[in-house]
Amino acid sequence: MAKMLMKGNEAIAEAAVRAGCRYFFGYPITPQNQIPEYMSKRMPQVGGTFLQAESEVSAINMVYGAAGSGARVMTSSSGPGISLKQEGISYIVGAELPCVIVNIMRGGPGLGSIQPAQSDYYQATRGGGHGDYRIPVLAPSSVPEAVELTIKAFDIADEYRTPVIVLGDGMIGQMMEPVDLPDELTRQLPAKPWAAGGRGAKPDADGADEGRRAIINSLYIDPQVLENHNIKLQGKYSRIAAEQLLFGSEMVEDADIVIVAYGTVARIVRSAIRLARAEGIKAGMIRPITLWPFPEAPIADAAKTARVFLTVEMSAGQMVDDVRLALNGARPSHFYGRTGGMVPAVRDVLDQIRRLAGAGQSPAIKEVLV
Amino acid sequence: MRVFEKTKALTDMPLTYCPGCTHGIIHRLVAEAIDELGVREKTIGIAPVGCAVFAYDFFNMDMMQAAHGRAPAVATGAKRVHPDSVVFTYQGDGDLASIGAAEIMHAAARGERITTIFVNNAIYGMTGGQMAPTTLVGQVTTTSPYGRDEELCGKPIRMSEMLAQLPGAAYIARVSVHDVRHVLEAKKAIRKAFETQIAGEGFAMVEVLSTCPTNWGMTPIESLKWVESDMIPYYPLGVKKGA
Amino acid sequence: METQVLFAGFGGQGVLLMGQLLCKAAMHEDLEVSWMPSYGPEMRGGEANCGVVVADEPIGSPLVTEPDVAVLMNRPSLDKFESTVAPGGALLYNSSLIDRAPKREDIRVVAVPCNEIASELGNARVANMVMLGAYNALTKQRPGGAGSGAVPNWMALRPISLESLVYALRATLGKEKERLIPINQKAMEAGARCV
Structure with missing residues (x-):
């Protein structure tokens, strides 16, 4: 199509x-x-x-x-x-x-x-x-x-x-x-036997259906039961973290400077990296696609070869916390952000990259050296 | 000879309500109506936040527990997915008339095909007897220790009269369960509210005046009398909308 | 290689549509495109603009902050965006509604009397198509003459054919408004003659 x-x-x-x-x-x-x-x-x-x-x-x-x-x-x-x-x-x-x-x-x-x-x-x-x-x-x-x-x-x-x-x-x-829109899904959607109201008549003999009825609920008044529920949820999150991580990696292998950016900002960073590479600056990008789970391991891996990290966001610095956790002090972590609906320009990001590459000076609104 | 039979629509779980509270009667009336109409297996009940928060343990059918005041929105989601099912909310006065005022108004305005059982005991029960939007002027509660002050917080809301104004509301009635005659009338109204939904006529609500001996600081008998002497004069019984 | 184009004017002048038509025509020629509108609280009569990036490689930033070409339909747009045009770029302006000439001397400037031409064609609403035709003609010009040295970005990318723009128009108008295609095509051709 x-x-x-x-x-x-x-x-x-x-x-x-x-x-x-x-x-x-x-x-x-x-x-x-x-x-x-x-x-x-x-x-x-x-x-x-x-x-x-x-x-x-x-x-x-x-x-x-x-x-x-x-x-x-x-x-x-x-x-x-x-x-x-x-x-x-x-x-x-x-x-x-x-x-x-x-x-x-x-x-x-x-x-x-x-x-x-x-x-x-x-x-x-x-x-x-x-x-x-x-x-x-x-x-x-x-x-x-x-x-x-x-x-x-x-x-x-x-x-x-x-x-x-x-x-x-x-x-x-x-x-x-x-x-390119995919065709309408034709595969069978997952069954939801736990859901309410969808099953029609159920067995009705002397309470034989007790326990089979759907109860959609978030109340667990007994602390031990609620803790068990929380443990179950955390187990689920561990599985999601292990199974659903998504990230993009662009020109990271030989990068001296690795920029971490997500969403539309990653597009701006991509343009800046192209310009930086044209100037001979080895810049690359790790782009988290799942923000949770966060690509901690890929960032830690990149820290083995890259010298310095720069996080770019349209915020006063939020994802940069996760980058710092992933780096765990292994490499310096810098931040450049715009807020309030201001969008970082390619040129501004390029300036930051140049600065980290040792050329030019341009103040970041917030800069943190780990 | 069959003297008494437990309704199928209630589980064997012992009710956790305080002695003398009329929630138990109202649960029973709702369950009987559902059983008599033969719709238990296609009914989805929505429990509120408040004394009836555990209603999902007591009603023997598919149940959802909703956030405080949001039962009509949850019911809307369920009913739209399963339009042939019977969906009811069971809400108290804090839940329905205070924090959930917007949700009930708009569910009624949309003519949502759901049935709401609104238990009005003029006080927040579960949290320990605070003032509700339905608390009577002069009534003492833990947050109106000098009696509800009309100057400070206005007069109590008559939800049934208010909702009856909305075109989407097909059946609205206020009943009481303080004596046998009124219990029988309440039963009829609750059944009618479910029939209204099943006939697809629109939103239906029964406001049931209920007691809270614990937080009112009365004996169960005194409570029943107080419903008659103090609540009914401000909250007149009867059908406010529909046949 | 990519070209960044800014279309700007009053809401209702069809500037967003011009950008979309350029995108659809470029897509028809297998180029990469992005279209990014300004969006504000005004519904009508406010300023409207959109940035279009056309490229022969995956597009990085979809934001157009230094357009290679600015297509400006009213005076406020000229005042606001003249200074943003990339050095060596181009600026087309609607001389029917803009009562001053652009001041930049380091860019190519083209005056297009969009509304006058549209009125002469008998349909005041095709002023934007006159301008789109002029833009298209500009991109077809090759280096030489006035310019010196480097090829500006707006010339470097291969130009899009008028046929593709008509294709885009047809796809946008749909069956119901197909009868409007000839007048719109005429408008584009008339605009092209201004360059």
Whole structure:
């Protein structure tokens, strides 16, 4: 099929449809509005349901209800809305329900701006709501990759019974790129024998079905039982970390300077690296595609040969903490970031690279030497 | 001779409610209605946060436990996935009338085909007797130690009358379970609320005036009398919307 | 090799569409493209712009901060973006609506009276297509003459054919509006003659 020129937001929505998502609950917020708008048009065409909820809080709880009923379901929002959803996300984690949550990040804190940012990294990768948990976070750096990762998000969600976050920013949501959409999924979706309401009549003889009914719940009032539940969740996270890590590595083998960047910023870094290489500076990039699990080992491996690391983010420095943990002091770790919806320019990143290569001076807004 | 039979729609789990609390009666009425309509195997119940938080242990059917106030949103998600199922929420006054006011309003406004059992005992029970949006003026609670002050926090909300205004609400009734006659009427209303959903007519809610002897600081008998003498005058019984 | 193009004007002037048509035409010729709009709180009448990158290799940054070519449809856009054009780049401006000449001397400047030409063609709404035609014609010019030395980026990438732009137009308008293709094509051809 010929490639189509699609906006990131619409491509994510269509990818979800093709992944078998038939329920979408959302609330308007810029810069992700094309996702609910697209779903409102598309869901009725495929026999699904789009519902604009009265609030972000309701939307995520509708997701809870639909996920608990066995459906492939998605919601999307941007920073302020994702903050409101945190309560529901924590319950979804506790009740071990699969769903996909898209965050098209904008500048914060507070109402912030509607321009692109990456300042929800901590919120996404550390759980976000109350309780001990992690959520797999997939961060596309192009529209075609957003399609691929949205589909993957549904599979990871079902496989591990966990919410999965697709973390983009205003740029990826608003930009258009050619995409090759895969055909609608024809394979059988995973069975969900634990789900409510989907099984029709059940045996009814003298309580013989007791224990077979579905209970979707995150309440474990006995501390020992809750600890056991937490141990189970942590075991699941260990499996996800071992099985679902994704990252990109570009020109790292001979690199003197390794830049760590994700999402759209990785695109800017890629351009800067090309220019740096043209100047004879050996720069390379490690691009986390899953932000959790984080590619700690690949960064540690790169530290065996690279001299210095630079993390570039549209934040005041969040992912750089994970880079430092991965480096564990082995190499110096520098940071360059823009905030509030300002996007680092290729030239600015190039200046930082040059500076680390020992030429030119340009102050970073925040710089940390480990 | 069969004197008494346990409803299939309740499990064997002993109820954890305080002595004299009428939650047990209301559970029984809901379970009987579900059994009589023969829909237990396609019913999904949504438990709230509050005294009925463990309702998933007591109702013998598929159950989901929702975040505080969010039961109508969770019910919406479930009902949209399984439109042929019977979905009900069981919520208290703090859950429904306070933190979940938006969710219940919009579920009703959408005409969501769900049934809500709204247990109004004019107080937060589980957390230890704090003031609820339904607490009567002058009523003493742990957060209104001088009695609910109208100047400070207004008058209690009449949820049934409010929700009855919404076009999406098909059946709204307020009932009480403080004596046998009223229990029988409550049973009829609860059954009607499920029938309304099954007929696809829209949102249905039964507000049940209930007791909280523990937090009211009364004996069970005094509590039942207080429902009649103090609650019913402010919360008039009857069908507010629908047949 | 890549070319970065900025299209800017008022919302409603069709600047976002110009960028999308360029992308679709370039895709039709198997080039890599990205399209990145500015997005603001205004719905109508505000400023609109989009940056397009066309390349023969995978695109790095989709952001256009130093365009090789700026295509400017109104005065505020000229005021805002003239200074951002890469040295040796080009600037096309809508001389029907812009009452001052660009000041840059290190770039190629082309005046295109888009609205006047569109009105002469009998459809004021094709002003953007006049400009797109002019842009396309510019990219077809090869080095020599005014320029000296290095080939500017906007010339280095092989130009896109007018046929591909018409193809893109057809794909965008769809069956319902197919009757609008001749007037739009005429507009592009008229614009091309301005360069």
